[in-house]
Each structure stands twice: as C-alpha cells, then as structure tokens.
Amino acid sequence: MNLHVRGTILPDGVTRDLWVLGDRITFERPRVESETVARGGFVLPGLVDVHTHPGAAEDGGFDGELFGEQVAAHREAGTALLRFPGLSGTVPDAVREAVGAPRMITAGRWLAWAGLSRKAEFHTVTEELAQAAAAEAVAHDGWCKIMGDWDFEAPPVPYDVMRAVVEAVHAVGGRVAAHCQSADGVLNAARAGIDSIEHGMGMPEESLGFMAANGAAYVPTLTAFAGSRAEVAARGTARSRVWLAGHDTMIRRVGEAHDAGVTVLAGTDSAPFGNVASEVGHLVAAGLPADVAVGAASWRAREFLGLPGIEEGGLADLTVYEADPRREPAVLAHPRRIVVRGQVVR
Template sequence: MRGIVLPEREERSFWIDGDRLRTEPVPGAELVVDGGWLLPGLVDVHTHPGTESREGPFSEQLLRRHLTDHRDAGVLLVRTPGTASRIPDWVDQDPELPRVRSAGRWLATPGRFFPGFGRDVTEADLVQAAVEEVKASSGWCKVIGDWKHDQPALPLETLTAVVQAVHAIGGRVAAHCQTSEGSRNAVLAGVDSLEHGMHLDPELIDRMAAQGTAFVPTLSVLGAGADRRRASAPGPGRDWWLAGWEGMLPNVRAAHEAGVTVLAGTDSLPCGTVGSEVDWLVRAGLSAEAALGAASWSARSWLGLPGLVDGGLADLVAYDTDPTLDAAALGHPSRIILRGRVVA
C-alpha cells in the first residue's frame, strides 16, 4: 500500500505481514492501494450493537449484522459502553468483524434506567458489580450516572467508590450523564469517559482536561432528536432537555480548546454512521482534522492502539480524496483492510 498518511500528511508505503504493518518490503506482496489517502481504521466509541429496541432481546445475529455494517463503513474498532448482554467470545475470534472493546452490561441502580435492560443493582452492590463487569469485558464498565431530570443522580460518594475500585484493578469507567448533577458527579468522581454530558457545567472542563476524562458527546443522536423535542408539548422535561442541548455544541468546542479528549460516538442506528458524528463535531467548532481524528487516530490512541506505524495493526481505510477536505469521502472508502485482509 502507498498513499498519504493522516494525520502526518506524509506519503508512505506499507507492507502487510499477517495482521501487522511493515515499512520494509515483504516478499511476494501484491499492491492493493496505489495512491490516495490512508487512515487508521475508523472508530465508533459509543455504539450498542446487538439490540434494536428495548423490547427486543439481545441477539447474536443482530450483533453480527451491526458489526458488519460498521466494518463496511470503514469502522474497524468499536467500543460498546454497555449492552443488554456481555459480548460473546466469538466476536474477537472472527477475522471478518471489527475489533471490539466492551464495557459489559449497563450498570443501573433503582429508577435510573429502563428496568431489566441492563444489569439492575442496588447502590450498595454497585462497586462489586462494576468490578465484575470490568473483569468480564475489555477492562471497562458503564455506570448509569443519572436518568430523569426530576430525579437525583447517583451519589458522588458511590460513583467515586466505583472509580477507585475499578482503577485499582486497572479498569476504566464510562458514565452516562445527562443532568447537571450527574455530569458534575462524574467529573468529580474522576470517570474515564463522560458519555453525553448534557448540562455539563463549563467550569468543570479544565478539571476534565487535567485528570484525563474524555468527552463523548454523541451529538448526532442528540441533534436528531432536537426538532422532535421542540415539537413536543411544553413542559419541564421538554424545557430541561432543550436547555441541555443548547449547551452541547459550545461545551464540546470549549472542551476541545481546553485539551479534553473529545471522541466520536454515535449511540444510534443504523451502525456504520460515525461520519455523521464527525460532521457534528465540525459544527461544534473542531477543525476537520481534529474531528476526523476523534473517529480514527485519536480514538485508537485513547483505546491503547497504535496508528499507521511499523508493527502496528493492519487495520486501515483508504480514500481517493482527502477526507478532511471532502466531507462526503468518509462514506465512500476505496479500500478497507481489517486484520491484514482486504475486506472491501
């Protein structure tokens, strides 16, 4: 393969040796990409494959289809921050599917999630449950930090205890938050990623940057619901939601400018639409390159994977035109290579 590598914007050549990239020639290699733009495989850091409704059960058939949809769009790594069932072992063993970093089942305390959709636990049992999900997943757990606007968030001391216990075993904590109290508690507790972050107090952004709390705003799914909310009947819930949405884009821009790691996650169906989140991040004020990085090299680095380097994973996407200049290019990769194999 040869082309211009992003984000370095340098022309390079790579050879594939098994599932690894090499910068030295491999005997008998066949040229599969000649020119264009090369990116580390795209990443969706907030997606829930395997279910399509709260009424339908987790389905391994759906899981395979959703992951295939991601792959066909060039999304070669996903993080699943909460699912209705733990991701089965066969997913990581299937060379046709994206790499998955899972957080086990959603962890929900009474009144803070759809009943029975995740793992329902008491506040007293939450710390132990979080440790169990971390050990049974890819080193992550997902805690529902708040729920409805007129209900209290998970107490700060409880969430802090979760973070301390999970960090003690080398794990990481993602927190669903959409109220001011919930977002505040998540930041003060030191979670590793703030999911959604509606009503986030801008005064907390510098603390997020200092302690390394990433921001996954899921703008595409929230933005898609904004018009529906505006058209709904007036009331406290509607007003609260719209007020939170109005602050999202300014907070994303401020977070990025403060040095917070802002990442692209869709939280929506169909799978394979992370390009829409990149578009929203640009609308929020990120440069086209930073927004693309949030769905590629920056996200991979945050999840502990290298970019396009010697010895790195042979997971990459090629485009005929520069995707930082041509917004439509993300939807039309010219070549997709996963685990060293050409899949499209």
C-alpha cells in the same frame, strides 16, 4: 498474500509505502511478493466508533443475529474498532472471532445504582455499584459502564458513590464510562475522575477542568441526539424544553471541551450503524477543528483506547480515501479501500 499500500499516511501527512503482513504493518519491503491494493490517496488508521450498541432488540433484550448484522454494517463503512459501553447480552464468539471482524472493546452491562429514581429494563440495578463495576471491568475488556443519572430533574448518583466506583475500577486496572444527562450528574462524574462521559447533556462548564486534569474523554454522541431533536421539539412540553436546552449545551461544550484540553471522541450510539462519518460531521458543525474531528474517529480514538495507529508493527486496520478527510471530512463516508485485521473488506 501480503498487501502493499502507497499513500499519504495520516495524521503525519507523509507519502510512503507500507506493507501488511498478517495483522501487522511494516514499512520495510518484505522479500516475498505483495499485492498492491492501493496506490495514491490518503491512508487512515481504520475508523473507530467509541459508543455503539449493536444487537439491541426492540424489547430491550439482546439479539445475537442482529448484533452480527449491525457489526457488519460498521465494518463495511470502514469502522475497524468498536467500543460497546453497555450491552444487554454477550458478544457471540462467532462474530467476534470472524475473519476481518472489527476489533471490539466491551464494557459489560449497564450498571445502575439502586438509588436512582428510574430504571430501564436493560439496566442491572445494584446496591454495590463499585464492586459490580470492578467485576465488569475485569470480566470484559477493561471497561465498565455505569448510569451516572437518568432523569433530568432527579438527583444523580452521589459524588461519594461515583468516587468509590472510580477507585475500585482503577484499582483493578480498568476504566469507567458514565452515561450522564443532567448537569449535576456530569459534574459528579467529572469530579470523581470518570474516564469517559457519554452524552453529557447539560454539561456545566466547570466540569471541563476536572475532565482535562483527569485525562477524561467526552463522547457526545451528537448523531443520535440530532435524530431526535425534531420529534422532541414537536412535543412542546416543559420536559422537552429542558431536553432541547441540554442539547444546545452539549453542542456548545464540544468546542469548549477541546479548547480546555479534553479529548473529544466520536460515537454514534444507535441506528443507523456504520455511520461514524456522520458523527464527525456533527463534531465539525459543533466547532471542533476538522482534523481533530477526524482524529476523534481514527487515530486519537485508538490512542485513547490503547491501540496504535499506523506505525511499525501496528495493527493492520486501514481506510484509504481519494481526498484528504482533514480538509473534506465528508469523504469519510466514501472509503476507496478498507482493510480490517489484515483482510481486504473493500
């Protein structure tokens, strides 16, 4: 059965009818009968979480069953597109190809340069970081994930190594996401032309100009950091004070990044899953205009990742809300109707 939706289409703000034919959108009324699944309200391209790690087991490994459960939580919240910047295992085909499953962009394993001073169990450590990064981008969905640094105090991956990674990945048509926490790590990644900087704790202001010039995105994952702040503050150690100062900096950089022309995107990082609406709230609190924050989890994120929004022939991912989320961002947590890949989820 074809689907019919009438509502105010965002971000354009025009009220009109659209139809879902399979996994595509059309504004031309089909000759066959269609089921009206939404009339009135505000219609967004399906939500996007650009930084999430479902399936991460407590031991640092990958749990395929848990992955399926957490992806389902994303879908039930209206999140129709997920980017995984680093997974410890392989996405189960049964989950990825299931009817109504969110679209998924993988980036392969977390790649760590052998020169980093500290390595986690889930990192894949290599001397040949550029070669490994290019291979991951080719093997997955055009993205790879590297660790730009690890500790706050230790030197990050050197600029020349980062630049070699960018050149190698771009040469095969891929893009690079970099985990960065320290100021030097962020600056090296920004200067090297990294495509997205994840977290960015301690981000120096001068990095914003490089990011804007290179078309890089900033994915601060504020939800995850906000959940850890009270625990870190209670420690009262020198290291915790560095963490807190870095957290303050990354919050301040959100609005400054937008003002500098950097694309800011919404990613939640970890549990609870299906919680990208909370990230939008944190982005607004950090100074991002509400409409920009909503776009960071919808149309702008899709554009950055190379997917269309609500347009003729576009993908059939829709969420419908009673109120305009550009004016009431909290409504994102309460979708009235969810369509993912042309299938009614709610």
